[in-house]
Amino acid sequence: MSTQSNTATPPVTRGEMFTLSALADTFMACYQGRDPSFTSRLSFFTQHLGEKVASEIDADDIDDVLEALKQRGRLFNVGGNKRGGSVISTHKTLADATINRYRCTLQSVLTWARKRRLMPKTWVNPVVETQRLPEDNARTRYLSEPEYEKLIKVSRLASWNKLTLLIMLAVTTGARRGTLLGLRWKDVDLNSGRAFCERTKNGDPFVLVLMPDVIQEFQRISTKTNPEDLVFCGRYPTKPMNFNKPWEQALKDAQIEGVVFHSLRHTHASWLAKRGAPLLAIADSLGHKSLAMTKRYAHLCVDTRAEMLSRVFNNQGA
Incomplete structure (x- = not known):
């Protein structure tokens, strides 16, 4: 899964820095799950953060992408099931559960990288520093x-x-x-x-x-x-x-x-x-x-x- 169609994504090598796109490619080569939407959800992150060094992505980066996801809203296939149909953004509100699934997709990829010892020793998964949305669409949590x-x-x-x-x-x-x-x-x-x-x-x-x-x-x-x-x-x-x-x-x-x-x-x-x-x-x-x-x-x-x-x-x- 590369964010660049004409340029090969550099491979992931332990002990060296690598981009999120490179990590996504390697992860999907090992992926054995059966979630048909996993690839498209991960692609949304690589479209926005693909060129960033994976270990340097932070909670603000992830919040930015999830905010962009909210702004994009639901997708609609203009051509229906016919070939050649284009997919467009409707800007209609996405369910909290859908946004949470996107968040968990990135979290699982980064957790996989940590378990494979691809991340620095002191690295902490930044997804845990973002908030999982409750069902009532509550606003950003802050302390009183x-x-x-x-x-x-x-x-x-x-x-x-x-x-x-x-x-x-x-x-x-x-x-x-x-x-x-x-x-x-x-x-x-x-x-x-x-x-x-x-x-x-x-x-x-x-x-x-x-x-x-x-x-x-x-x-x-x-x-x-x-x-x-x-x-x-x-x-x-x-x-x-x-x-x-x-x-x-x-x-x-x-x-x-x-x-x-x-x-x-x-x-x-x-x-x-x-x-x-x-x-x-x-x-x-x-x-x-x-x-x-x-x-x-x-x-x-x-x-x-x-x-x-x-x-x-x-x-x-x-």
Whole structure:
């Protein structure tokens, strides 16, 4: 399964980087399932992410594709069962179950790659950081302020003493998981309240603004370390911590359901929207290059927009 019709897809080789298209081709060569729609669902992902390095795909990439799937909607074969008929997008709403099947398709391919030891040792399947849709078409899940406060309290009991800082940074900066795990002590300037990310998902440098309580948390955990060491390391200072167990335990202790780590990024954007931040400012804070993905938070701006319109137009003629 190649995203390029005239160019052969490079083979997958263990220990080397490879694209999603290459992985899809190799996976389908081994596929023994009987799902007739599996290939078309996987093709949708390769159409959008085929040229990306498979191990560098993150939750935002997957959310982007699932959003594109929603926009495309159901397909319709103009020619029916006749040969030569064209398939078009209807933009009619897809069932949540259908979207979930697309999501699970990619998850199964990436999980297969991990089991075959094709992915880096510290790699985590990014699909688990996306949300499986419930049947009631609920909106993107984000934390309420009471939930956040409770999560911070219980996270201080975690076996990994940096979990609280990681959660606080994710919510207050909106930074992606990979960006945060890539932070080194040399990137953090507590005097200016800034953290400098050399490379983000978009390949651009980005500056994180550190809130006072985040700076205090940095000061709490900071010890004499090598500037090259990762902030969020585990046993080895140059390797990021696999924090899934303490994170899941914190959610359980706080009795918070339906939340994954990527929900903290949604929380950042949702709180900004509810407090009247324009979509352009939210996009900038998230590091989005366009407003397409930021528009998912537009519905949270309605109350703020209503207040603004009321202030302006209720005074007309006064």
